[in-house]
Amino acid sequence: MAAIEILGLEKTYSVGFWRKRPKCALRPLHLNVQQGEIFGFLGPNGAGKTTTLKLLMGLVFPTGGSARILGKEINDPEMKAQIGFLPEQPYFYDYLTANELLEYYAQLSGVAAPERQRKVRYMLGRVGLQDAAAVQLRKFSKGMLQRVGIAQAILHDPKVVFFDEPMSGLDPMGRREVRDLMEELKRQGKTVFFSTHILSDAESLCDRVAIIHKGELQGVGAVADLTSSVEGKVEILWHGSAVPPSLKGLTAECHAIGDTVRAVVREANQDAAIDTLRREGLRIISVTPVRVSLEEYFVRKLKVCEIAAGISS
Amino acid sequence: MSARVVHIAANTFREAVRDRVLYNLIAFALLMSAAAVLVGQISIGIERLVVVNLGLTAVSLFGVVIAAIIGISLVSKEIEKRTLYTVLSRPVHRWEFIVGKFLGLAGTLVVNTFFMAVGVFAALLYVGHGFQSGDGWIVVALYFIILQFVVMTALALLFSSFSSPLLSAVFAFSLFVIGSFAEDLRGFAGMAQGLSRWLATAAAYLVPNLSSLNIISSVAHQQPVSTQLIFSNTLYALMYTGMALCGAVLVFERRNLK
Numbered sequence: 001m002a003a004i005e006i007l008g009l010e011k012t013y014s015v016g017f018w019r020k021r022p023k024c025a026l027r028p029l030h031l032n033v034q035q036g037e038i039f040g041f042l043g044p045n046g047a048g049k050t051t052t053l054k055l056l057m058g059l060v061f062p063t064g065g066s067a068r069i070l071g072k073e074i075n076d077p078e079m080k081a082q083i084g085f086l087p088e089q090p091y092f093y094d095y096l097t098a099n100e101l102l103e104y105y106a107q108l109s110g111v112a113a114p115e116r117q118r119k120v121r122y123m124l125g126r127v128g129l130q131d132a133a134a135v136q137l138r139k140f141s142k143g144m145l146q147r148v149g150i151a152q153a154i155l156h157d158p159k160v161v162f163f164d165e166p167m168s169g170l171d172p173m174g175r176r177e178v179r180d181l182m183e184e185l186k187r188q189g190k191t192v193f194f195s196t197h198i199l200s201d202a203e204s205l206c207d208r209v210a211i212i213h214k215g216e217l218q219g220v221g222a223v224a225d226l227t228s229s230v231e232g233k234v235e236i237l238w239h240g241s242a243v244p245p246s247l248k249g250l251t252a253e254c255h256a257i258g259d260t261v262r263a264v265v266r267e268a269n270q271d272a273a274i275d276t277l278r279r280e281g282l283r284i285i286s287v288t289p290v291r292v293s294l295e296e297y298f299v300r301k302l303k304v305c306e307i308a309a310g311i312s313s
Numbered sequence: 314m315s316a317r318v319v320h321i322a323a324n325t326f327r328e329a330v331r332d333r334v335l336y337n338l339i340a341f342a343l344l345m346s347a348a349a350v351l352v353g354q355i356s357i358g359i360e361r362l363v364v365v366n367l368g369l370t371a372v373s374l375f376g377v378v379i380a381a382i383i384g385i386s387l388v389s390k391e392i393e394k395r396t397l398y399t400v401l402s403r404p405v406h407r408w409e410f411i412v413g414k415f416l417g418l419a420g421t422l423v424v425n426t427f428f429m430a431v432g433v434f435a436a437l438l439y440v441g442h443g444f445q446s447g448d449g450w451i452v453v454a455l456y457f458i459i460l461q462f463v464v465m466t467a468l469a470l471l472f473s474s475f476s477s478p479l480l481s482a483v484f485a486f487s488l489f490v491i492g493s494f495a496e497d498l499r500g501f502a503g504m505a506q507g508l509s510r511w512l513a514t515a516a517a518y519l520v521p522n523l524s525s526l527n528i529i530s531s532v533a534h535q536q537p538v539s540t541q542l543i544f545s546n547t548l549y550a551l552m553y554t555g556m557a558l559c560g561a562v563l564v565f566e567r568r569n570l571k
Binding site for chain 2: 013054057058059060061077078080081083084085087089090091092093095096100104105107108109110149152153162
């Protein structure tokens with residue numbers, strides 16, 4: 001059974017005061033997330049990531065399609081006891097202390113009274129807020145609020161955790177801690193679904209990612225599969241300072257550093273380039289595939305979308 | 314009742330206390346102290362009447378202002394600050410949230426009224442040098458005032474579930490004023506003819522009949538209150554509150570939290 005099944009979920013808002021006009025926030029989205037995965041939901045600002053999360057949390061209602069989490073409908077209270085959610089830029093009841101806030105959320109999540117305090121204490125320690133347990137949230141920094149947000153999302157030991165921009169507002173150490181936490185959740189068999197536009201985080205963490213742009217899904221898969229779908233390049237280094245004239249037609253970039261020349265050629269031209277260098281009697285030092293990063297893939301994908309949108313309009 | 318409703322109500326009460334809502338009691342205490350001292354000097358023989366009238370009217374106005382101002386922001390503030398997201402993503406039904414919020418504010422008003430009632434009785438004790446047998450009816454008047462608060466809280470919550478805080482405030486205070494003259498409106502409806510009779514009757518029964526819940530003047534004159542009135546007012550207030558809450562739940566159940 002998939003942890004999250006999204007079946008053609010779509011959302012159109014009515015905007016305007018007098019003359020209402022439809023604004024599509026999410027086109028029919030089909031997506032499956034397997035149990036135990038860390039799944040990254042990527043897209044630029046305004047792509048539809050938060051709308052999708054709000055639909056899954058039952059905060060807004062879909063105009064079409066449906067979704068199931070752990071095999072249950074998204075508004076099933078039984079299912080909601082098994083999920084955790086961290087909203088984007090979370091804001092909490094600032095008149096409560098961190099301890100009181102987590103206690104309140106534990107009550108709402110149905111955590112039994114005897115283990116409530118123990119769980120709250122453990123969770124405050126886990127996110128590094130044990131010393132601020134009795135401090136009112138109105139005195140918390142943005143980073144501390146984000147930590148409380150993460151604590152409330154996993155406090156009740158949910159099976160599926162949804163994070164909306166979890167790294168937002170965190171310093172490099174905080175980001176590292178969140179990454180470690182997500183990996184720990186995965187080791188515990190939890191499913192983590194998180195949205196982000198920080199691609200390096202997604203690349204290092206995710207088993208699979210989906211890319212969304214202007215409410216439309218652009219691609220889904222493992223990071224390696226997505227990036228390998230882009231035609232690769234190869235870096236060739238050789239001794240010398242001259243570039244054979246016949247090689248110039250094959251290379252994209254070529255420059256000399258000291259007594260070494262570096263050339264980057266398309267993968268399809270790799271053999272032809274090596275043959276040329278051998279014919280010229282040049283000593284090849286290395287031939288290394290140049291890996292396409294998720295960021296590069298992402299930017300290319302978005303450019304293709306922009307061009308397609310330009311043509312259709 | 315669901316335990317989650319109780320937790321939400323308790324948190325709403327805590328919010329009101331920490332946001333210093335009960336500080337109004339200081340203003341009320343000052344008002345009652347000043348009234349008790351001044352009344353003894355400027356009114357001869359009717360000190361008790363003035364203290365009861367002034368005290369209960371102040372209890373009513375303080376409470377209605379709190380019910381309306383906090384009531385209209387109960388839902389809108391949670392949506393605006395997005396605190397609702399982490400509540401409704403848990404196994405909490407939307408109706409539980411509305412009912413919990415309502416009970417929390419109603420509980421705050423009951424506690425507030427209790428302390429103000431203590432103030433009224435203390436002032437009465439000061440000016441009258443003791444209680445009289447008819448003073449017991451003041452408790453019934455206070456009970457009716459609490460029923461007014463309950464109705465106003467439910468109405469404020471209803472408006473808050475679909476409207477902006479400013480419009481909700483306008484609606485709530487308008488209904489309070491019109492509701493305070495509901496008996497007059499019903500009298501007017503009885504005298505009107507044709508379409509205006511139909512419209513006035515509809516309006517008279519639609520607005521909360523707060524005037525029947527106001528017995529301040531009669532208890533100030535130590536007139537007894539019939540058991541039938543207590544029963545009918547209780548039933549009326551509970552039914553009106555129930556309908557307003559149902560309306561709030563129906564609206565909120567369908568609302569997109571953008």
